[in-house]
Amino acid sequence: MSHKKSVWLQRALLGGAMLLGAGSAAAEYGLNMTPGVTNVSGEVYHLHMLIFYICCAIAVVVFGAMFYSIWKHRKSVGAEAANFHESTTVEIIWTVIPFAILISMAIPATKALINLEDASDPDMTVKITGYQWKWHYAYPEEQIAFFSSLDAKSNEARQLGSSVDPASVEDYLLNVDNRLVLPVGKKVRFLITSNDVIHSWWVRDLGWKKDAIPGFINEAWTRVEEPGVYRGQCAELCGKDHGFMPIVVEFKAQADYDAWVAAQKAQAGNSKSPVATVVAAVN
Amino acid sequence: MVTTLPGPGQDDYRFILRPDRSLSWRGNLLFVGSVAAISFSIGIGFAVIGLWLVLPFAGLEIGLLTIGLYLTVLRRHQVEVISIRHDEVEIARGVDRPGSQPRETTTFPRAWVRVAYRRAEHPWYPCRLVLGAHGREIEIGDFLHVAERRSCATALGNMLGWRDMKSMPGDDDCGHRWVDDNN
Amino acid sequence: MSEATTHDAHDHHDHGPAKGLMRWVTTTNHKDIGTLYLLFSLLMFFVGGAMAMVIRAELFAPGMQIVDPYFFNQMTTNHALIMIFGAVMPAFVGLANWLLPMMIGAPDMALPRMNNWSFWILPFAFSMLIGTLFMDGGAPAAGWTIYPPLVLQTGDAFPFMIFAIHMMGISSVMGAINVIATILNMRAPGMTLMKMPLFVWTWLITAYLLIAVMPVLAGAVTMLLTDKYFHTSFFTAAGGGDPVMYQHIFWFFGHPEVYILILPAFGIVSQIIPTFARKQLFGYSSMVYATASIAFLSFIVWAHHMFTVGMPVAGELFFMYATMLIAVPTGVKVFNWVSTMWKGSMTFETPMLFALGFVVLFTIGGFSGLMLAIAPSDFQYHDTYFVVAHFHYVLVTGAIYAIMAGTYYWLPKWTGHMYNETLGKWHFWLSTITVNILFFPQHFLGLAGMPRRIPDYSVQFAEFNMISSIGGFAFGLSQLMFAYIVISTIRGGKKASDQVWDGAKGLEWTLPSPPPYHSFTEAPEVK
Numbered sequence: 001m002s003h004k005k006s007v008w009l010q011r012a013l014l015g016g017a018m019l020l021g022a023g024s025a026a027a028e029y030g031l032n033m034t035p036g037v038t039n040v041s042g043e044v045y046h047l048h049m050l051i052f053y054i055c056c057a058i059a060v061v062v063f064g065a066m067f068y069s070i071w072k073h074r075k076s077v078g079a080e081a082a083n084f085h086e087s088t089t090v091e092i093i094w095t096v097i098p099f100a101i102l103i104s105m106a107i108p109a110t111k112a113l114i115n116l117e118d119a120s121d122p123d124m125t126v127k128i129t130g131y132q133w134k135w136h137y138a139y140p141e142e143q144i145a146f147f148s149s150l151d152a153k154s155n156e157a158r159q160l161g162s163s164v165d166p167a168s169v170e171d172y173l174l175n176v177d178n179r180l181v182l183p184v185g186k187k188v189r190f191l192i193t194s195n196d197v198i199h200s201w202w203v204r205d206l207g208w209k210k211d212a213i214p215g216f217i218n219e220a221w222t223r224v225e226e227p228g229v230y231r232g233q234c235a236e237l238c239g240k241d242h243g244f245m246p247i248v249v250e251f252k253a254q255a256d257y258d259a260w261v262a263a264q265k266a267q268a269g270n271s272k273s274p275v276a277t278v279v280a281a282v283n
Numbered sequence: 284m285v286t287t288l289p290g291p292g293q294d295d296y297r298f299i300l301r302p303d304r305s306l307s308w309r310g311n312l313l314f315v316g317s318v319a320a321i322s323f324s325i326g327i328g329f330a331v332i333g334l335w336l337v338l339p340f341a342g343l344e345i346g347l348l349t350i351g352l353y354l355t356v357l358r359r360h361q362v363e364v365i366s367i368r369h370d371e372v373e374i375a376r377g378v379d380r381p382g383s384q385p386r387e388t389t390t391f392p393r394a395w396v397r398v399a400y401r402r403a404e405h406p407w408y409p410c411r412l413v414l415g416a417h418g419r420e421i422e423i424g425d426f427l428h429v430a431e432r433r434s435c436a437t438a439l440g441n442m443l444g445w446r447d448m449k450s451m452p453g454d455d456d457c458g459h460r461w462v463d464d465n466n
Numbered sequence: 467m468s469e470a471t472t473h474d475a476h477d478h479h480d481h482g483p484a485k486g487l488m489r490w491v492t493t494t495n496h497k498d499i500g501t502l503y504l505l506f507s508l509l510m511f512f513v514g515g516a517m518a519m520v521i522r523a524e525l526f527a528p529g530m531q532i533v534d535p536y537f538f539n540q541m542t543t544n545h546a547l548i549m550i551f552g553a554v555m556p557a558f559v560g561l562a563n564w565l566l567p568m569m570i571g572a573p574d575m576a577l578p579r580m581n582n583w584s585f586w587i588l589p590f591a592f593s594m595l596i597g598t599l600f601m602d603g604g605a606p607a608a609g610w611t612i613y614p615p616l617v618l619q620t621g622d623a624f625p626f627m628i629f630a631i632h633m634m635g636i637s638s639v640m641g642a643i644n645v646i647a648t649i650l651n652m653r654a655p656g657m658t659l660m661k662m663p664l665f666v667w668t669w670l671i672t673a674y675l676l677i678a679v680m681p682v683l684a685g686a687v688t689m690l691l692t693d694k695y696f697h698t699s700f701f702t703a704a705g706g707g708d709p710v711m712y713q714h715i716f717w718f719f720g721h722p723e724v725y726i727l728i729l730p731a732f733g734i735v736s737q738i739i740p741t742f743a744r745k746q747l748f749g750y751s752s753m754v755y756a757t758a759s760i761a762f763l764s765f766i767v768w769a770h771h772m773f774t775v776g777m778p779v780a781g782e783l784f785f786m787y788a789t790m791l792i793a794v795p796t797g798v799k800v801f802n803w804v805s806t807m808w809k810g811s812m813t814f815e816t817p818m819l820f821a822l823g824f825v826v827l828f829t830i831g832g833f834s835g836l837m838l839a840i841a842p843s844d845f846q847y848h849d850t851y852f853v854v855a856h857f858h859y860v861l862v863t864g865a866i867y868a869i870m871a872g873t874y875y876w877l878p879k880w881t882g883h884m885y886n887e888t889l890g891k892w893h894f895w896l897s898t899i900t901v902n903i904l905f906f907p908q909h910f911l912g913l914a915g916m917p918r919r920i921p922d923y924s925v926q927f928a929e930f931n932m933i934s935s936i937g938g939f940a941f942g943l944s945q946l947m948f949a950y951i952v953i954s955t956i957r958g959g960k961k962a963s964d965q966v967w968d969g970a971k972g973l974e975w976t977l978p979s980p981p982p983y984h985s986f987t988e989a990p991e992v993k
């Protein structure tokens with residue numbers, strides 16, 4: 001208990017310090033979206049930054065004018081109120097300019113959206129099914145299927161009144177028992193659905209999320225060039241343990257991936273394997 | 284709003300009392316029509332895709348809106364015509380619409396009718412303008428602003444004579460503040 | 467006694483108002499009912515706020531310390547329902563009740579008795595909603611959007627929640643009808659539409675939106691009810707229904723609803739800024755048209771709340787473009803407010819401070835709104851804390867700041883007493899500093915990948931959550947000052963003049979402070 005308290009205190013102090021120097025902490029604590037690991041996520045990131053900078057520019061102009069006015073046109077410095085209260089020219093200008101800015105935003109946004117939604121010609125397909133509160137992954141071509149749930153350590157630490165300090169758990173709440181494993185360099189198409197309520201499959205580094213809806217199959221796709229492990233979470237409120245159904249995707253080089261597939265199949269051949277039962281149940 | 288018209292006879296006058304009204308029957312009808320058109324389009328649109336339960340609620344709501352506006356317009360179209368003739372004073376009440384007949388008419392003999400402008404039963408309410416004779420009384424112009432009531436009372440009282448009136452109540456007697464100010 | 471009392475709305479003349487508590491139960495007076503609405507709203511603000519405190523306390527540090535995840539979901543759900551339907555909307559209706567008749571020169575609302583009903587439904591509706599917390603299976607916990615199929619898993623609370631929503635809807639519809647009937651028919655001679663104060667205009671348009679969308683909400687929740695209990699399958703996939711269709715119908719209601727929550731705020735701010743800039747509102751008619759455009763656009767942008775459900779690309783593009791368009795009329799409003807200040811003669815009393823806070827912070831919420839409109843980026847932002855930060859900027863520092871600005875602005879008129887200006891300024895600065903500590907870091911959390919509506923999070927989010935929680939507690943405490951200031955002003959204080967603010971224009975300022983029980987003893991003269 002006292003240990004927990006001191007951790008809280010430490011964090012509170014850190015939080016206070018960060019308020020003063022938020023800039024330096026930026027890199028460490030993640031202030032912003034990242035470019036991610038796919039073309040799509042990079043495109044989304046750049047779009048996000050573009051709109052953000054445009055908004056900042058508008059903010060500088062609007063708030064600049066406003067604060068200048070607040071500073072200069074105060075009664076306490078003897079400002080007298082002027083009499084004007086309309087100007088058709090000005091009003092037209094500030095209707096047209098925002099419109100033009102919007103068009104400049106809409107063009108890259110449209111391009112990014114069309115690219116993002118183009119799941120055609122995939123190299124392979126993975127079927128993702130949301131359950132309360134875990135994910136199920138199936139590889140129809142390989143006859144592999146398994147559930148992926150919150151890892152045991154996180155699960156222990158997240159219980160109400162647990163004695164395990166979350167900080168001591170590696171990848172707290174972002175770790176699973178069985179990872180989704182995919183090969184690099186392939187266009188992977190995801191078919192996303194749900195078995196009960198609506199979930200949403202989201203790995204930030206891939207650049208998108210897609211809802212898993214019972215009775216519907218949604219399409220999405222990704223192509224990752226570098227091997228790595230990427231983490232995400234369910235992003236649609238799905239009940240009690242919505243916060244506890246993380247997603248972990250591991251991209252492996254083709255050879256490693258093939259080895260993994262072979263190992264899974266071998267495991268599936270053993271009828272006692274829980275994975276095999278699931279395959280039987282799913283197919 | 285009080286309009287005073289002379290005639291038709293030499294000593295005759297008519298006082299026409301109306302509340303403020305800022306939209307005509309037709310305007311209200313157009314408004315309800317346009318709202319109903321939109322609400323029903325939305326309701327029918329959802330019904331077409333199978334979600335028909337929006338439509339009955341839209342119907343109920345438009346019904347309620349229609350009733351609400353109808354009652355409002357009716358109240359805003361009240362009219363009271365006080366006709367002062369040679370030997371009688373007639374108070375006709377009705378709806379201000381072309382061709383409509385008075386809903387209710389009261390007649391007093393002119394010689395006996397008296398005007399009272401007095402405090403309401405509770406200080407919160409505006410003063411009331413009352414005509415009466417032979418123990419019968421009738422309140423008029425309860426939709427008028429206080430200033431209009433006062434000037435109407437003055438005009439009628441000077442013409443017809445006052446009833447138990449020592450002095451005109453002041454504005455402070457007519458409609459107290461919303462909260463009692465103890466300070 | 468009077469022989470014929472044909473005017474049924476006024477028949478209480480004969481008796482005078484009831485005494486004590488019964489006065490408030492039976493009242494048909496717009497000032498009484500406005501007061502009831504505003505006090506009810508203040509109460510609900512603290513109830514919903516207490517729930518927010520539970521949420522922020524649980525999110526103070528990683529790990530579950532205080533409540534279980536299901537109770538956490540009950541808190542987020544009811545916090546939203548209570549704040550939206552119990553705090554913000556009744557506050558606006560309360561302001562409308564108090565001010566519309568005074569602003570247009572009418573003695574009262576058009577339908578006083580319906581006015582009484584529309585208020586007195588609310589305490590029952592919210593008692594029922596809050597009562598579900600004590601039921602088997604707990605209160606609703608599927609979010610305020612009550613998406614099926616999740617919401618169909620709600621326990622005993624389910625039908626009570628639906629019934630409560632119906633009651634809130636009926637109350638809103640009756641309020642809207644009253645507003646419309648009053649504004650259309652009871653304006654003083656000379657008060658033409660294009661002379662109406664902007665608060666009146668924005669409320670007229672808001673009432674119109676309410677009329678258009680409330681049946682949609684009523685239909686949607688009723689279909690949920692029949693899906694659960696009467697074996698229909700409007701929204702259940704297993705029976706051939708479509709859960710996405712619920713989201714369409716909900717947001718067809720929901721998006722106009724968010725403008726219902728903000729348009730009257732625009733109106734309030736448009737009353738306050740000219741007063742303290744001592745300069746006429748810039749671009750009055752463009753303000754009216756901008757409000758109407760926003761209302762129109764609100765009907766064709768709903769699906770931007772659900773970009774991730776898997777719509778056809780053409781649909782996503784349409785809703786993206788339409789949503790982006792809203793920036794134009796909203797921008798016009800902001801530019802007009804800034805131009806109103808430009809070359810004015812400004813002073814900074816508490817109402818003005820809140821109005822200026824509104825302009826800056828609402829605009830920040832507008833910027834994040836524009837970012838959210840961009841569909842490809844929304845695939846990242848959607849259902850993260852970025853969205854939470856966005857809508858709290860537009861609702862807390864938008865709608866609620868405007869309500870507080872309006873309260874400080876008109877409180878002297880209502881009560882006849884000046885509030886304590888020093889305390890008011892303290893309230894503003896404490897609120898503004900803490901609300902930014904509360905919500906600004908949530909932008910970072912969302913961008914860094916924290917989903918919304920989760921009771922616990924990965925340790926990488928710990929610092930910003932702790933900062934946000936500290937801001938939250940401080941903001942919550944600051945609001946106790948507001949309650950104190952309002953109550954002490956009602957109880958007494960320096961006498962306010964009729965004009966109250968030397969730059970104030972409009973019919974309500976020609977009335978005494980406090981105004982007579984029935985406004986306008988003099989026929990109002992519209993200049």
